[in-house]
Amino acid sequence: MEPNTEWGASGHDTTAWQGSLSPPELEARLSHMLAYRELCRAVQRSGRENFFFAALMAFFAHLSWQNGGANNFFLLVYGVFIIGELGIALYKWLWPSAEGVLGDALVMLAFALLNGLLAYVQFQAGLGPNPILAFLTGLSLLATWRHWQAYRHLRQLFSIRPTRQQLRWFEGFVRDIRQADPHTDSAILDLPTKPGFKVLLLGPLVVAVETRRHNLHISNVDSFGLVPVADDTGEKRDCVRLLMNQREYPPFVIDPASWSNYQRWRREQQGGEPVGGGVARYD
Numbered sequence: 001m002e003p004n005t006e007w008g009a010s011g012h013d014t015t016a017w018q019g020s021l022s023p024p025e026l027e028a029r030l031s032h033m034l035a036y037r038e039l040c041r042a043v044q045r046s047g048r049e050n051f052f053f054a055a056l057m058a059f060f061a062h063l064s065w066q067n068g069g070a071n072n073f074f075l076l077v078y079g080v081f082i083i084g085e086l087g088i089a090l091y092k093w094l095w096p097s098a099e100g101v102l103g104d105a106l107v108m109l110a111f112a113l114l115n116g117l118l119a120y121v122q123f124q125a126g127l128g129p130n131p132i133l134a135f136l137t138g139l140s141l142l143a144t145w146r147h148w149q150a151y152r153h154l155r156q157l158f159s160i161r162p163t164r165q166q167l168r169w170f171e172g173f174v175r176d177i178r179q180a181d182p183h184t185d186s187a188i189l190d191l192p193t194k195p196g197f198k199v200l201l202l203g204p205l206v207v208a209v210e211t212r213r214h215n216l217h218i219s220n221v222d223s224f225g226l227v228p229v230a231d232d233t234g235e236k237r238d239c240v241r242l243l244m245n246q247r248e249y250p251p252f253v254i255d256p257a258s259w260s261n262y263q264r265w266r267r268e269q270q271g272g273e274p275v276g277g278g279v280a281r282y283d
Helices: 005-010 015-019 023-045 047-066 072-094 098-124 131-160 164-179 256-269
Strands: 188-191 197-202 205-210 216-220 224-230 236-244
Touching (some): 023 072, 164 205
């Protein structure tokens, strides 16, 4: 099957990655984009820790205020730290990068110094050692070290960061697959299983995009198949079951155009049976 050259209609550059590259090369490019996307999501998920530490700071600031152990200056500093944690969480969500994790390390280091200073002031005032402040100082130093190590690791991982042009290409590529119609493009399948997929067939390469989310899956002719489903009487119906990357999805009614496109692609690739070997039955 020849690559579909109509994918460049939206204006982004697909000929460099699709028209001139072989399916293995295109798969490598897409895998690169997926690795970067998952890395960004990991940084975004780490923002939940910022909310936890912001709540922890607010709790201990309230505790210090109730016990009369903190003056207005320290309460103000606690407020700055709380806002800082929330700001870093927002930064990591909007602009995921290693620098967001470095911000975590700096805030935790400053928080450790603050609590150490507060403990020293209380001790000099004759109040004795404060176990709560000692615990906070140690916890903050431990978090500082952990975030610093994570930052160094992420700096290396973010070296795979694609260019803006490549990111625009990828988003346009995914958008075009989701908007494509199997009735007018023989390389497209519309598979309304759970979750639903729009699938692009490029030679042995299979690119599946979830219709309601931005997740993308890469498969190949050996790991992707549509298996006809039969009822208890053994009669085949217009239902199929999707098998992709060693996972089985719920049966669904397939559109005739998508089924025709799949059968044509399967014959061109290996001229054989759908992956899974024959008829499947409902459990």
